[in-house]
Amino acid sequence: MPSGLALDRLYIEHHGWLQGWLQARLNNRADAADLAQDTFLRLLQRRIGELAEPRAYLRTVARGLVIDLWRRRDIERAWLETIAQLPEHQAPSPETGLLIIESLIAIDSLLDELPAAVREAFLLAQLDGMTCPAIAQRLGVSLSTVERYIAKALRHCYRLTFEQP
Amino acid sequence: MTDTPLTALPGEVVDQAIDWSIKLNYNSADAATQAAFADWLQGREENRLAWQRVQSLGGRFASMPSELALQTLGKLPEARLRRRQMTRLLVLFAGIGATTLGVREVTPWQRLVADYSTRVGERNRWSLADGSLLDLNTDSAVRLHFDERQRELELLRGELHLISGADPGHAQKRTLLVRIAFGAFEALGTRLSVRLEARSCRLGVTEGAVRLQPVAGTAVVAQAGESWLLDAREARREAHEPADSAAWRDGLLVARDRPLAEVLDELGRYRHGHLGCDPQIAGKRISGNFSLANIDATLTFLAQAHGLQLHYLTRYWIRVSA
Numbered sequence: 001m002p003s004g005l006a007l008d009r010l011y012i013e014h015h016g017w018l019q020g021w022l023q024a025r026l027n028n029r030a031d032a033a034d035l036a037q038d039t040f041l042r043l044l045q046r047r048i049g050e051l052a053e054p055r056a057y058l059r060t061v062a063r064g065l066v067i068d069l070w071r072r073r074d075i076e077r078a079w080l081e082t083i084a085q086l087p088e089h090q091a092p093s094p095e096t097g098l099l100i101i102e103s104l105i106a107i108d109s110l111l112d113e114l115p116a117a118v119r120e121a122f123l124l125a126q127l128d129g130m131t132c133p134a135i136a137q138r139l140g141v142s143l144s145t146v147e148r149y150i151a152k153a154l155r156h157c158y159r160l161t162f163e164q165p
Numbered sequence: 166m167t168d169t170p171l172t173a174l175p176g177e178v179v180d181q182a183i184d185w186s187i188k189l190n191y192n193s194a195d196a197a198t199q200a201a202f203a204d205w206l207q208g209r210e211e212n213r214l215a216w217q218r219v220q221s222l223g224g225r226f227a228s229m230p231s232e233l234a235l236q237t238l239g240k241l242p243e244a245r246l247r248r249r250q251m252t253r254l255l256v257l258f259a260g261i262g263a264t265t266l267g268v269r270e271v272t273p274w275q276r277l278v279a280d281y282s283t284r285v286g287e288r289n290r291w292s293l294a295d296g297s298l299l300d301l302n303t304d305s306a307v308r309l310h311f312d313e314r315q316r317e318l319e320l321l322r323g324e325l326h327l328i329s330g331a332d333p334g335h336a337q338k339r340t341l342l343v344r345i346a347f348g349a350f351e352a353l354g355t356r357l358s359v360r361l362e363a364r365s366c367r368l369g370v371t372e373g374a375v376r377l378q379p380v381a382g383t384a385v386v387a388q389a390g391e392s393w394l395l396d397a398r399e400a401r402r403e404a405h406e407p408a409d410s411a412a413w414r415d416g417l418l419v420a421r422d423r424p425l426a427e428v429l430d431e432l433g434r435y436r437h438g439h440l441g442c443d444p445q446i447a448g449k450r451i452s453g454n455f456s457l458a459n460i461d462a463t464l465t466f467l468a469q470a471h472g473l474q475l476h477y478l479t480r481y482w483i484r485v486s487a
Contacts, residue, residue, distance in 0.1 A: 078240035082233055092230065100230065104237055107226065117439040120482065125191055126226035127234050132191045139439075140484055147187050154183045157222045163173070 010054055011040055018058050025066065035065050075104050114156055121146050122153035174215050181205065182215035190223075279306035279321055286435045286460070288413065296330025297341065302360075302413045303435045303457075315340040324360040326411050327352065329373070347397035351376040353386075358411045365396040369407025418455040425449040428467075429485065436460040442485035446473070 015036060023032035039062045051057050079101055083091045092100065111119050121139065124130045130138070136146045185202050188194050194202070206212055283289050283301045290300045293309070295316050301307065305323025309316075316339050318327065329341050329352045341352040343359050345366050350359060355373035359366060368375060369392045377393060377400040378384045385400050387393050392403040392410065409419040420428050426447035433440035435457050451471065455463045468475050468485065476484045 074241055075237065078237045079233075081240060082236040092233070100234065104234060107234075108238065108241065116437050117482075120439075123235060123238060126223060127231040129231070131193065132187065139482065141441075147191070150187055150191055151180075151183050154186060154219060154222060155179070158179055158183070158219060161222060162218055 006050070007040070007043060010043070010051070014054055014058055015040065017055065018062060021059065022062055022066070031069065035062060035069065038065050071108060072101075072105055075101055075108060079104065110157060110160060111153070114153055117141075118149040118152050121149040125150055172214070174211055174218075178209075178211045178215045179219070182212065182219040185216065186219050190220075280309045282306040283323070285437055288416070288457070290414075293330065295332040295335075295339070295341075297332075298328040298330070300326040300414050302326075311339075313339070315342055317342045317344055319344045320359055320361050322361060324358065324413070326356070326358040326414055328356045329354060345395075348377065348379045348382075348395050348400075350395075351378070358407065360410070365394055367403070367410065368393045368395060369410045371407050371411060412454075413457060416457045418457055420451050420453055420455065422450050422452050425451050425471075425485070428455075432457075432460055432463060432467075439482045440464075440485075441483075442473075443487065446485070446487050 018039060019032050019036040022035050023029060026032050026035070039058055042061050042065075079097065083097070111122065114122070117139075121135050124135050124138065125132070132146045132150065133143055136143045139146070185205065188198055189202060206216060281289075281291055281299060281301060283303060283305050285304045287304075288300070288302055290298065293299055293316075294311065297316070299307065299318070302324035305325060306321040307325055308319040308321060310319060311317070316332070318325070320343060325343070327341075327343065332339055332341075341355075343350045343352070343357070345359070345361055347364075348366065350357065350368055353374040353376065355375055356371040357373075357375050358369045358371075368377060368387060370387050370389050372389050374389065375387045376384055377387055377395055379395055379399055380397045382397070382399045385393075387400075387402075390407065392405055392407045394401045394403050405421075409421065412419040418428070418431055420431075424447060425442055428451045429440050429442055432455065449471070451467070453467075453470070455467065457463070464475060464483070464485075467473070472487075474486045476486060
């Protein structure tokens with residue numbers, strides 16, 4: 001963690017620049033201010049020594065936050081569109097909705113790198129509890145293809161869960 | 166539980182556990198399969214740990230309202246595509262060496278470690294510091310390694326086209342290289358295109374010459390007008406014209422008497438989701454120049470021109486039939 005003084009200096013020297021950098025990309029002053037603030041909060045929580053290239057580091061952190069923000073917005077919007085189609089008494093409560101959105105964000109970032117077909121087969125298996133033969137029929141591909149997709153997705157989840165440093 | 170996330174298991178044990186999971190969790194297993202699984206599970210301590218871990222992966226999917234969750238996630242690719250068109254996310258990734266400090270903040274997309282990249286359906290062009298002109302096709306990523314002796318472009322995924330620059334400001338002309346996992350292409354005053362696939366790489370030379378160097382094989386020199394296929398062991402000459410394979414720079418796919426399945430594979434690179442056809446018509450011969458600007462419109466056109474039907478099973482799953 002940088003010492004209080006070092007962080008102060010970092011903040012004074014680069015905060016304005018970072019906010020400008022974010023604003024150019026987000027087209028939104030309030031979001032840029034929030035994310036610039038969050039970026040420095042991350043630095044507080046993290047053990048880092050003297051930064052050789054502070055702006056490169058800040059950009060990397062900020063870029064991750066921008067992606068998280070967009071992912072969250074996409075999922076929130078998609079969720080609201082989905083429950084808007086339900087009769088009112090069937091819609092989950094806002095509290096439940098928040099928990100589901102959190103889970104969906106975790107799932108979406110977990111499966112992000114997988115090809116669309118693999119992702120779709122895996123979600124049908126996990127969320128709908130469909131068996132491989134049923135998925136094969138639904139998607140119009142062979143059983144062995146579906147099994148390969150599921151294995152690929154499981155391997156991917158395993159790697160991210162148990163093998164990432 | 167004594168399982169800590171840091172205990173590394175051999176890859177083959179994990180693969181076995183996944184195979185068993187597919188037989189038992191995702192299919193209906195008969196008694197013999199279940200008995201064989203019990204034997205495997207009792208075989209080694211590692212097997213048991215791998216099985217526990219694979220089983221735990223489903224945990225985060227449990228207790229979700231499945232239909233709503235599926236619908237929500239199904240809407241995402243569309244939302245992303247809309248936003249991409251509006252805000253040009255690319256700007257974020259262009260021209261930035263994200264690995265400077267070895268920090269990985271988010272999912273390690275190849276795009277995030279790249280200096281130049283494109284998303285699915287996107288094509289773009291950049292002038293590099295040495296005067297070279299770099300084009301990236303859909304879903305591609307390149308990292309630059311320029312130093313005193315050479316200018317190296319590492320193709321991480323996808324397809325590039327390169328027109329070599331004069332490299333002013335360097336008395337000793339630096340070597341210009343395109344490197345891929347299993348080999349390298351040295352440009353000798355050149356226009357070239359390189360397309361990376363799972364185990365091989367295609368090279369087209371439209372001007373000048375290129376030296377191909379497989380990782381474990383002998384180098385050869387390719388001349389203008391030639392197409393080559395490179396894998397780790399060797400380089401082979403191919404029959405078709407390189408000009409056709411670089412037509413994407415002009416936003417076109419040029420097909421000359423190619424099987425429908427291949428044409429669909431090509432078009433599928435430019436959109437999200439699955440695009441396939443019935444086996445009976447996979448070999449149907451297709452010729453034409455197809456626009457890459459709007460793939461869905463191109464598919465409609467292709468279907469009309471050849472009397473084919475498009476079936477949208479979901480928005481991201483298209484099947485073509487007779």
